[in-house]
Amino acid sequence: MSAIEVLAPGLLTTVQDLGREGFGPMGVSPSGAADPLALRMGNRLVGNAEGAATLEMTLLGGTFLFREGGIGALTGSDFGANLDGTAVPRWASFEVKPGQTLRLGPTRSGARCYLCVQGGIAVKSFLGSASTHLLSGLGGHEGRALRKGDVLKIGDAREAKEKGTDHNASSTEGAHKSNRLRSVAAKALELLAPRKVLRVTPGPQSDWFPKAAQRIFYSSTYRVSEEANRMGLRLAGPAIREGAHGEMISEGVSLGAIQVAAGGLPILLFVEQQTTGGYAKMANVISADFSSLGQLRPRDEIRFELVNFESARKLFIEQEKLLAAKDLIV
Amino acid sequence: MPSKKSSKGPRFQPASDQSLLIYFGEKITRKANENVRRLLHLLGEDPLAGVHNLHPAYCSLLVKFDVRKWRQEALEKELRKYLARLDKVNLPAPREVEIPVCYGGEFGPDLEDVAATHGMTPERVIELHTSANYLVYFLGFTPGFAYLGELAQELVTPRLPSPRKRVPAGSVGIAGNQTGVYPFETPGGWRLLGRTPLAMFRTDREDLSLLSIGDHVRFVPISRESFAELARR
Structure with missing residues (x-):
């Protein structure tokens, strides 16, 4: 079996797929890729099913030795990758020869970059997913971020093509000869580019916040603080004091919920989110913009734009159509 | 809508x-x-x-x-x-679960404050906390975190004004009229009374979480020595 050796892990590199849904009653949140669109497209570039396991890198990429070679793709943000000194384009598959080393550096754009390999990263599945849940030390490679010297097995290419999640609707590329190099259509990348103006629907307690408080939230620019990780992103900016009662009866919270704690500053709940919480939610980021959250870095400036539920639904369906399109991968 | x-x-x-x-x-x-x-x-x-x-x-x-x-x-x-x-719907019969807790000291850094807030001794806080039979209302927040209620009326205390960035795994806390155990080291705003040596969530047993929704729970006070011994198992 083929393998990748971690020569340098980067700042925070974890094994991720599309996460594990369905374990809310145990308090287990789905986890999964912070930028699922990048993960899905990367897998398609190398001929895997969309939800195969990949490496998610954060802000600073790692260095990886491919012992037996293979087919890889880098998606998400630009981490200045090179293969034995030759620049590697993003959003395209590339061939790696046995013994070659892939080096990534600090980000030149957003927070996360994905390394997808044909066959997928082979780790023991936990509750049906390869995703690492860092907070609880579960899933992925030993439940933790990668370290120097780790060796990751690469799965069987044929299996990775079939293996699946409910997201593997389109594996049209499977019809092609599997080693043909491919890239994502430029037009699609433009349409799927990460946003800094995040679209939201009203949160379940939005009517707790008086008009003045809502005005502050929707008209202000917020800065992503240093406390931004896979659990959540704390924002800095104008405080929303009115309506932020601080405490309420804990209830289930959804991915992308924007809760306002006693201090009045919003906190965005992310992929390794708590499953329930006791703070009032002003708004919730729409499903179509989840991937944008995964590319936010500390100090990035963001704003919120209110949309209704029907628009949110349409935007998500359009995004899925775009992703399923035959000409996405060329 | x-x-x-x-x-x-x-x-x-x-x-x-x-x-x-x-x-x-x-x-x-x-x-x-x-x-x-x-x-x-x-x-x-x-x-x-x-x-x-x-x-x-x-x-x-x-x-x-x-x-x-x-x-x-x-x-x-x-x-x-x-x-x-x-x-x-016929709900399954609740399981009865006992959780050993070593109260106070470094394990329960808020025990003294909680006692002072209510004008009682730390011993009385422990007595009240261990005398109730709690219901697991649900698991949430993190894997295996059980929200237990209800806390004795005399112990009802608000959360910390600002959450701690790190609460050690096994910490037993109270907030409002609820109590619970932190299964993992996480941030948390509950007032900590003690700590259990039991693993609340682990992947090497069939029931990943020690507690399930609908279970009944009692806390049993233990010494530092028993804590150390149970923690070694």
């Missing part, structure tokens, strides 16, 4: 474009929670296509759905059919 209906019965409230909250009451009551458990049980027995996750809580259930299959209104209509069947 299905929100804020004045009609009787559970209240439906969209939470996001892919989730819906059902409130069985606006207060924490055992009856409301029983309804949450009944609906959770029913949706487990008779799953609804296009519903892919459920987050139970005190008196509400968050239903996560596939937006390609459901609109909020249609899902509400379908779920109301489930609600009509709740009375017929």
